[in-house]
Amino acid sequence: MIRTTRPPIRIGVVGLGRAGLEMHCPELAQIPELFKIIAVCDPVKERRDLALERLPDARAYRRYEDLLADPDVELVDLATRSDEHAAHVLQALKTRKWVHVERPFCCDYDQAMVLRAAAIKAGNRLLVRHNYRYEPAFLQVKEVIDSGVLGEIYDIKIRRGTYERRDDWQTVKRCGGGTALTWGPAFLDQALDLLHAPPVKVWSDFKRVASVGDAEDFMRVILRNMAGLTVDLEISGGRITPVPQFIVTGTKGEFTLFPGAAEGTLRHLDRKQKLPRRRSSVRTPPLGSFGTPETLRWVETQIPVAPKADCGMTLIWDHVFNAIRENKPFPIPLDQAIETMRILTLIKKESAFA
Numbered sequence: 001m002i003r004t005t006r007p008p009i010r011i012g013v014v015g016l017g018r019a020g021l022e023m024h025c026p027e028l029a030q031i032p033e034l035f036k037i038i039a040v041c042d043p044v045k046e047r048r049d050l051a052l053e054r055l056p057d058a059r060a061y062r063r064y065e066d067l068l069a070d071p072d073v074e075l076v077d078l079a080t081r082s083d084e085h086a087a088h089v090l091q092a093l094k095t096r097k098w099v100h101v102e103r104p105f106c107c108d109y110d111q112a113m114v115l116r117a118a119a120i121k122a123g124n125r126l127l128v129r130h131n132y133r134y135e136p137a138f139l140q141v142k143e144v145i146d147s148g149v150l151g152e153i154y155d156i157k158i159r160r161g162t163y164e165r166r167d168d169w170q171t172v173k174r175c176g177g178g179t180a181l182t183w184g185p186a187f188l189d190q191a192l193d194l195l196h197a198p199p200v201k202v203w204s205d206f207k208r209v210a211s212v213g214d215a216e217d218f219m220r221v222i223l224r225n226m227a228g229l230t231v232d233l234e235i236s237g238g239r240i241t242p243v244p245q246f247i248v249t250g251t252k253g254e255f256t257l258f259p260g261a262a263e264g265t266l267r268h269l270d271r272k273q274k275l276p277r278r279r280s281s282v283r284t285p286p287l288g289s290f291g292t293p294e295t296l297r298w299v300e301t302q303i304p305v306a307p308k309a310d311c312g313m314t315l316i317w318d319h320v321f322n323a324i325r326e327n328k329p330f331p332i333p334l335d336q337a338i339e340t341m342r343i344l345t346l347i348k349k350e351s352a353f354a
Contacts, residue, residue, distance in 0.1 A: 012039035012073040016047035020079030082176030093122040103185040109345040128337040131316040132186040139307035151252030161236035171213025178215030199223040204347035209238030270297035
């Protein structure tokens with residue numbers, strides 16, 4: 001929790017739907033010392049009225065341009081439809097207000113580069129909501145990797161999703177729908193963070209399994225870096241049986257963590273066991289064997305999902321506050337969000353859902 005004597009940031013929330021009204025507003029209500037919602041905006045009157053019931057001191061706008069013209073709004077929090085994000089970000093940056101935008105912050109790489117130029121011109125005031133960087137399970141995985149107990153990591157699997165027959169706008173391509181834009185930015189960002197280096201090889205596949213729109217609800221991407229590490233990401237709207245959310249495999253062990261689990265399973269070679277040096281042989285091995293027999297001691301423990309690092313899906317707001325009030329670097333540079341969009345654009349162009 002941030003302790004500050006600085007005044008709260010005056011924020012205008014744009015888009016009063018699942019993200020804006022049901023996530024951002026409740027999150028901001030928990031930290032009144034950091035943020036004060038002074039304005040909301042949505043073209044739907046019922047949504048504006050509902051917001052004012054919860055935020056009686058706020059001003060409500062039907063037109064986005066009117067909220068941007070409000071001199072009291074310091075930070076524009078964008079939670080509109082995906083296909084509107086790029087245009088809305090550009091409009092806000094032109095007023096030189098700070099902008100915090102939901103994922104995806106745009107719909108393709110070309111738009112991302114336009115926004116990059118606009119952000120630089122506006123004084124680098126664009127912040128992208130990659131809050132899954134602070135997901136406790138993800139940070140726990142990173143801590144297990146950093147401990148070295150798994151040896152050299154050579155393969156990481158990430159699996160997200162469940163079976164859903166969705167029929168909302170996020171299943172329609174012209175609205176910026178589809179798994180690639182709905183969930184791809186969040187989990188591809190995790191994959192790239194775990195990869196530690198730009199991918200040199202990328203493979204992908206897209207399908208529509210259970211949703212009823214014209215956009216994909218299944219996405220699989222395999223990334224490989226120069227060192228040979230592969231990160232295999234699958235986001236599925238057709239997942240029937242639960243599978244591990246993370247499987248991290250190294251030369252000396254493996255860590256497995258299921259969705260929503262309070263702890264993960266770590267299985268690794270006993271560090272106390274000294275393994276003799278071995279050399280390969282071209283001689284004919286004894287029947288029934290694959291070389292010299294060996295007994296390996298494996299250690300299996302349960303690791304609680306309790307990372308030492310600060311974590312939580314709402315921690316992103318602390319960083320937004322620090323960037324604006326304390327002039328601290330935002331921990332997710334815009335260029336990293338752009339790299340995510342570059343890869344998404346690259347793989348989407350090769351699919352039937354482009």
